[in-house]
Amino acid sequence: MKRMRNSAEPASSEESEATSSISPNTVADSLPSKSQRVLSIQSHTVHGYVGNKCAVFPLQLLGFEVDPINSVQFSNHTGYSAGWRGQVLEGEQLWALVDGLKANSLLTGYSHVLTGYIGSASFLNTVLRAIHTLRRENPSLTYFCDPVMGDHGKLYVPTELVEIYREQVVPLAAVLTPNQFEAELLTECPIRCDSDASAACRKLHAKGPHTV
Numbered sequence: 001m002k003r004m005r006n007s008a009e010p011a012s013s014e015e016s017e018a019t020s021s022i023s024p025n026t027v028a029d030s031l032p033s034k035s036q037r038v039l040s041i042q043s044h045t046v047h048g049y050v051g052n053k054c055a056v057f058p059l060q061l062l063g064f065e066v067d068p069i070n071s072v073q074f075s076n077h078t079g080y081s082a083g084w085r086g087q088v089l090e091g092e093q094l095w096a097l098v099d100g101l102k103a104n105s106l107l108t109g110y111s112h113v114l115t116g117y118i119g120s121a122s123f124l125n126t127v128l129r130a131i132h133t134l135r136r137e138n139p140s141l142t143y144f145c146d147p148v149m150g151d152h153g154k155l156y157v158p159t160e161l162v163e164i165y166r167e168q169v170v171p172l173a174a175v176l177t178p179n180q181f182e183a184e185l186l187t188e189c190p191i192r193c194d195s196d197a198s199a200a201c202r203k204l205h206a207k208g209p210h211t212v
Helices: 013-020 026-030 052-061 091-103 121-137 160-172 180-187 194-207
Strands: 037-045 065-074 086-088 112-115 142-145
Touching: 037 052, 037 121, 052 065, 065 091, 091 121, 112 121, 121 160, 142 160, 160 180, 160 194, 180 194
Parallel strands: 037 065, 037 112, 112 142
Antiparallel strands: 065 086
């Protein structure tokens, strides 16, 4: 059995050589530059890790600057049998935040926008307005969209959001990450097998996103 070296023991010449061959800048070089700044518009829950609560910290660890906007503030995620309590932001509230950033010349640095759960049609329409505004500041802005609408045949957002996602949001996104149910809603096609899934992805690609 191979013996584990105690941390207090000196490393062997082979171990020292292997360690010294790794550049101290290897990890740093793989991280994004300071110019990589994300506007993350997602949910927030008091209990559990969804939306911004689980997205912001990993992105920061990867070297991104992240500015979160919470689309809702709920006690827990919407899958609980007894429901949830909390607030849903409307479009006017989102625009007040965007307008405040604009007034202080803080919209110019965003390289990415990430959206997740959105609880109202007015908020989603204002997200579209915000993306158009950000792209005037940075035409190469990359939009990552998780079109959170439901799962297992059940919607957990207002029904009017489906058409907004299908007709207006999908064409703006570079990366789209629907689950099976959401892909069916966006393509209006059932997915029953791998070939159905491939066909749905092709249909979504044709609308604009390069990655689905």
